[in-house]
Amino acid sequence: MGSKNKLKRFKENESFENVIQPTREEVINDFSLKGKWNSFFKNDNPIVLELGCGKGEYTIALAEKNPAINFIGIDIKGARFWRGAKTAIENNMKNVAFLRTQIELIDFIFEENEIEEIWITFPDPQIKYKRTKHRLTNTSFLKKYHKILKKDGCVNLKTDSEFMHGYTLGLLHGEGHEILYANHDVYKNVYSPEEVISTQTFYEKQYLEQGKPITYVKFRLNY
Ligand SMILES: C[S@@+](CC[C@H](N)C(=O)[O-])C[C@H]1O[C@@H](n2cnc3c(N)ncnc32)[C@H](O)[C@@H]1O
DSSP states (O other): OOHHHHHHHHHHHHHOTTEEOOOHHHHHTTOTTTTOHHHHHTSOOOEEEEETOTTOHHHHHHHHHOTTSEEEEEESOHHHHHHHHHHHHHTTOTTEEEEESOGGGHHHHSOTTOEEEEEEESOOOOOSGGGGGGOTTSHHHHHHHHHHEEEEEEEEEEESOHHHHHHHHHHHHHHTOEEEEEESOGGGOTTOOHHHHSOOOHHHHHHHHTTOOOEEEEEEOOO
16 A cells, blocks of 8 residues: 555544544543443443454444444554444445554453453464563463453464464463364354454455465453
């Protein structure tokens, strides 16, 4: 994408009422929406997050199917989620928001027990050992997810990366969490949950074209 196009999207994001772009300082100093996200949506419906949402395909698809649930797509790249935000506005979807921030700050943004469910869609696997701290299913991230999730809340991870899938399953076993479902090739399994096979993200489509299997794990954290 050209830089002119990016600037245009940044500008439009500023005018979208479903886009929130707090500064790091606003987030870490008593963030105004923490514990108050239901007032943002003006209802008491459950809240589901998509982390590293990119263009927000999952956020939009799940929100269309579940109008009584609120969805927030989170990504640091605003020019990407502009697509999802624009679609939500065009389709008058009131249960969708996009938040531009670092996932590392998630426990400053949401209160304990504020979140119903988390989706992590095609995260960078961060294979190099030095990058472990950026891997979205390392122990430090899992603890943050546990903090903001409701007691029975769960996490969904969809990835093309066998490494990420295996790493996450190993960690979940090792730390004694509850694996609710795991599959290493969702499109070859007749029992795959509908929400897992009915939506393809931007990155996923490219992996499918390359013939890569898509993996999925759903889990509940027990810290
Ligand atoms: C490989 S892309 C996948 C995007 C989308 N989920 C898809 O499947 O098409 C990973 C996304 O995660 C975002 N991301 C990675 N690490 C992040 C972090 N720590 N905080 C916020 N966003 C992050 C990137 O900006 C990027 O859009």
